[in-house]
Amino acid sequence: MDSAAPAAGFFYWVGASTVAYLVLRLSYSLFSALRVWGLGHEAEVGQALGEWAVVTGSTDGIGKSYAEELAKRGMKIVLISRSQEKLKEVANEIMNNVGMSYEYPEYFLDIPDLDNTINKLININIFSVCKMTQLVLPGMLERSKGAILNISSASGVYPVPLLSVYSATKAFVDFFSQCLHVEYRSKGIFVQTVLPFFVATKMAKIRKPTFDKPSSETFVKSAIKTIGLQSRTNGYPVHAIMDWIFSLMPSWLFMKISMSLNKGLRARYLKKTKKT
Ligand SMILES: NC(=O)c1ccc[n+]([C@@H]2O[C@H](COP(=O)([O-])OP(=O)(O)OC[C@H]3O[C@@H](n4cnc5c(N)ncnc54)[C@H](OP(=O)(O)O)[C@@H]3O)[C@@H](O)[C@H]2O)c1
CATH class of the missing domain: 1.20.5 (Single alpha-helices involved in coiled-coils or other helix-helix interfaces)
Structure with missing residues (x-):
């Protein structure tokens, strides 16, 4: 005893x-x-941060919604898409939104036009984010204020099989932004990584928004309020809950589930396009 x-x-x-x-x-x-x-936190964006915002990939989806929300708050917007509008104005805010994913989930070696796809994914998802940051950050530092939003993805947090290159490029965006935030926060620059799950856009090939797959307008209305509060955000409360649930799962289970989901999507795509 x-x-x-x-x-x-x-x-x-x-x-x-x-x-x-x-x-x-x-x-x-x-x-x-x-x-x-x-x-009901109000977004820390608008003219107090500066007059201009640069939004890459701004003619559709999430980028278009950011551009609209920022314009509503009185900012002038430089829109960048494949029309390649030249960046002439000095920007106080930049949204590194542009990104590219696969046409459909696929095994790495079977990705159609693999060489070209690797180049495009790395150029658009990684190279453009670094170069755009290099372009606008000096101006922000001169004025000791500015915000940079880098649109990563939940697939940059959790590795997604059959989207290997996309998933890895989005992880790059997340790490790059986290480092920049720490390097420049004391100099007045707020760098935010946005990590959405599905948003109903052309890229996601989702037409009808649902509770967990919001329209880009709903997503951005919510995400914009996190600027200044969270340097890493899912942008949308339902996505934050999903992230919390996934973070509790062992990674082998997450990988197993996403592999099986993507195998299903792959089979459906190949059947539809009669490639099987
Ligand atoms: N939708 C989702 O479920 C989801 C989830 C997680 C993360 N994301 C990320 O969110 C970002 C936006 O995606 P989204 O779903 O809104 O895409 P989206 O609806 O397909 O819009 C993409 C935008 O980028 C422009 N664009 C495409 N290629 C370009 C290029 N090479 N150079 C310049 N502009 C280009 C497009 O305009 P033009 O065609 O006129 O060039 C369009 O304005 C991406 O980084 C994506 O990875 C999306």
Whole structure:
């Protein structure tokens, strides 16, 4: 009996500390969620940040919605898409939105026109983000203010089989932005990584928005409010909950689920285009 007492005491304290830790973590998560999504925080964008915003990939989808929301807040917008409008104005805000994914999920070596696709994915998803940042950051530093939003993806957080190159390029965007945020935050620059799950756009090939796959307008109305609050954001409360659930899953389970989902999408695409 005597030797069991210290052991019981030990387990009591381990249990109590674990419960206290979990309660604190949960309270902190709920408090953060309330602060970001619940308290009607107004976006820290608009003319206070500067007169101009540059939005890449701004003729459709998420980029178009960002451009509209920023214009509503009185900013002048430089729109960049394949029409290749030249960036003439000095920008105080830049949205690195443009991105490209696969036509359909595919095994790496079977990606159609593989050479060209690798080049395009790396150029559009990685190279353009770095070069655009190189172009506008010096001006922001001169004025000691500015925000850079880099649109990554949830597939940059969780590796997605059959979208290997896309997923890896989006992970690059996430890491690049996190580093920049730490390097330049003290100099007045806010760098944010946006990590959405599905948004109903042409790229996602989703026409009808749903609760978990919002329209780009709904997504951006929510995401824009996180600027200044979160340097990494899912942008949309339902996506934040999805992210939280996935973060609890062992990675092998996530990979298994996404491989199986993408195999299904691949088979459907190949059947539709009669490639099987
Ligand atoms: N939709 C989703 O479910 C989802 C999820 C996670 C992350 N994302 C990310 O969100 C970003 C926006 O995607 P989205 O779904 O809004 O795409 P989207 O609806 O297909 O729009 C893409 C935009 O980029 C422009 N664009 C495409 N290629 C370009 C190029 N080479 N140079 C310049 N502009 C180009 C397009 O205009 P033009 O055709 O006129 O050039 C269009 O304005 C991407 O970075 C994507 O990876 C999307």
